[in-house]
Amino acid sequence: MSEQKISVTASPAVPAAAPRHRDPLALVVRFQSLIGLVVVAIGGIIFSPRRHGQILFLDPDNIANIVRAVSETGIIAIGMTFVIITAGIDLSVGAVLGLSSVVTASMMISGGFGLIPTILAVLIMGIVFGAIQGTISTRFRLEPFIVTLAGLQAARGLALVVSGNQYINISYGDGPGLAPPVFAILGERLFNNTVPVATIVFIVFAAIATIVLNTTRFGRYVFAVGGNERAARISGVPVSMVKISVYAITGFASAMAGIVHAGQFNFGSANDGMGYELTAIAAVVIGGTSLFGGAGSMVGTVAGTIMLGALANILQLNNITPAMQLLATAAIIVLAAVLQSLVRRREGLGR
C-alpha cells in the first residue's frame, strides 16, 4: 500500500464512520434528516394552498409558526440525543416539562419569586430530577426505560401536587401575585416581529449542544459509552458519571422547555407535555441517531425536529386530518429506521 496521509476527520459528528467505499446509501442516511427536510419543504411548496398567488407555506408568518411550534420538543430532542447516543432513553421529559411549567407559574404567581430566581430554581430542579434518575439507573443497574417510566409518573404526580390539579394562569405586572412582564417575551417575536423567541432559545441550545457533543471530552465520552460500555469502562472512561450527566442534561432541557411553555402560553399545567417524549425520540431517530447507541448527530436532530413540524404544518394547511398526520409521521419513522438498518447490514456490522 502506498504512503497515505493519516488524519482523522475533523468532525466526529457521525462516528459510525464512512464505509470503505463511498456508499451512496450511507451518504443518504448520514444526511437523511436534512434530505428529508428538503423533500418536505419542496413538497410543502408544491402542495401549499395559495392565496393571491402567494405560497402560504412560505409565508414568513407560517415559517415562524413552524419553528415556534417545534421549539419545545426541539429543546427536549436535543437533550434526548445525548441520552440516546449512550444507548439510553428518557421517557420522563414530557412530564418534567409539565412539572416545570407548573413550578414556574406558581413560584412567580403564588410564591412571589422574581424571574431570575424562578428560572434558576426550575432549571436546577430539572437537572436534579434527571441526575436522580441517572443515579438510580447506574447504581442499581436498572434499565433507563423503567427508571424514566417511573420518573414520568413521579413528575406528573409532583406537578399535580404543586398545582392542585388547576391551571395556574400567569398575569403580568408589578407587585405580588404578578409575573414580571419581561417573561412574556417568550411568546413574542424579535427582529421586526419575525423570529420567535422560543425558536431562538431552541437554536442557541442546539448550537451549544453541538459544540459539546462534537468537540469536548465529555461529548467523546458520550459516544464511547454508547459505542461499547464495557470497552469504555476498561479504557478508563467514567461511565457512571457520563450516564448520570446525560440524564441531568435531559432534565435540564425539559425544565427549559417547561419555562418556555409557561412563557408562551401564560399558564402552568400539570398535564401539558404529554407525548412529547415520543415526538422527541422520533425527531432524534429521524435525525440519524442510533437507538443502539454510539452514533448520532445533533444537526440531524434539529433537522428531524423541523422536518416533523413542517410536515405537520403542510398537512394542516391542506386540511388533512390529525389522524393522517399521525400515519404520515409513522411512515417517516419506519423509513428512517429501515434506511439505517440497510446501511448497517451493508457495513456488515449486524443490527
Next chain:
Amino acid sequence: MSAPLLSVTGAVKRFGGVQALRGVDFDLKAGEIHALLGENGAGKSTLMNLLSGVYTPDEGTIHIDGQQVAFNNPREAQAAGIATIFQELDLVPTLDVAANLFLGRELMRPGGFLDVPAMRSEARRRLEAIELAIDPASMVANLSIGQRQVVAIVKALSYASRVLIMDEPTAALTVGEVDRLFDIMRKLAASGVGIVYISHRLEEVPQIADRVTVMRDGRVAGVTEPHAPQAELVRLLVGRPLDELYPERSTKAGKTLLSLRDASFRLAHESAGWQPPSGVSLDVKAGEIVGLAGIMGAGRTELLSALYGTGLSGRWEGEVAMDGRPVRLDSIRAARAAGIAFVTDDRRGSGLMLRMAVGLNLVMSVIRRISPFGLISQRRQADAVKQSFGQFDIRPKNPDIAVGALSGGNQQKVVLAKEILGNPRLLLLDEPTRGVDVGAKGEIYARLRQLAAQGLGILVASSEMPELIGLCDRIVVLREGRNVAEFIGGVDEHTVLDAANGREA
C-alpha cells in the same frame, strides 16, 4: 476412483468491486478431515459460506457425490447433509443446554407439550458422548466460552450430517478439550463423515488433518499433506517465507514492577466450581514478558481482570505491590493510576466500539491527554492516531473506517495500539492473538518484544501453549487460582501441561 463426497470447481464470488474468490477448486472425500488454512481475507470464510448455502457462487459449480447441487439458503445445504459450526455460536444464552440442542425441532408429548425430560436425557447422552460433564439443564449464559463451543459442536453433530464444516472450533478450547474434540472428529471421519476443518493453529494440522488446502488472495495457494514442514505452510499462507514467528528473547529484565505475595481476591460473580485463589505469588519485572498458563478455570482471566480492578468483590488481600510499594488495585481507576493497562480476550465484546472509526477507538484510553481544558484537540488526536499507525501495520491504513469492518488481526492491533498509546508500565494481555492470522500474530509478537525492550512489563495469559512458550521469558502455571509452577521460556510443552493438570513430572 469414485467421485469425491463434495467438490467445488472454479468458484468465483464477488462483493461489489471486491473479488473474494477468484476460481477456487476444492474437494472433500468421505471419511477425510481436510484442513482449510488461510489468513483473514484469503477467502476461506467465503468458500465456507458457499458450501453452507449462505452465499451462492457467481461462477463455478458444487457437486455432492458427483451430482451438481445449488443451495439457495442454509436450509437446503443442511438438507443435503452439510452442517456448519460458525465461529459466532448460534446459541440462545438465556435457554438451557437441552433447549438449545433441540431448538426448532423440540421433542413433544401428545397434546403439544414439550417433553423436557426426554430432551434433557437425550442431551445428556450426546454431551457424554464427547465426555463432557455439562448439565443439560444449565443455562448457556452460565457456561464458559469453551463449554458453549462444545454445546454448539454437539448441536451441529446432531444434524447427522455427511459433511461437517468447522470454523475454528478450537479457538477457545483448552488443550484437554481440543484432544477430546479431535477424538470425536476422528470417530466421525471413520464413520464416513467428511470434515472441513478451518483453523489458524498450524500446530494442530498434523495432529488432525489428512490433507491441507491453503488459500491466499481468493485462490488456492496449494494443497499439501499435513506433515509438510510448518515453514512450508507459512510460506503458502503469507506468500513469502516468514522469519521466525517468535522474536528473540531479551535477557535484560529491570526492576520488579508488580509483585504479588500470597495475594487473593473474591469475584463479584463467582461461577459454580470456581475456587477463589487462596494465595498467588508472582513478580513481573520491567522489560519482561511473563506468561500465565493453566487449564480453563485455573483463574488466568480472573487474575488479570482482578489486577485491573474489575469483577472484584471487596478488596485484594495479601501483599500487592508496584515498584516495591504496596498498592491497592481495587478499581480500574486505581489500576490505571498505577500504570497498568489491560487488553481483554473479547475484543468485540469489551475491547472496541465496533461501529466507531478506528481513529476514535485508538484514542479512547488517552482522551484526557488529547483534550486539554476538556476540549478535544484535533491536532493531538491526529498525532496519537499517527503514532499508533506508525507502531502497528493496521490495514487498511485509514483511521475513518468503522473498526468493526476490519479483520480480526487488525482489530486486535487496534486494541493493543489503543492501550499502548496510554504509555502503561505494565500491560495485562488476555489471549492476545485469539482469532488472529499468522502474519498479524508475528507482528504482534515482534511489537510486544520491542515494547518490553523499552521497559514495559507484560503479563500475558493464553490458552495457546506454543504462544506462551515461544513468546515469554517466564511462564507461571496456575491451578485452581494459585501459582503451582514456574518455567523459563522455551520449556517443553508437556512439562507445562503436566504442571497445569496437576500431574507430577
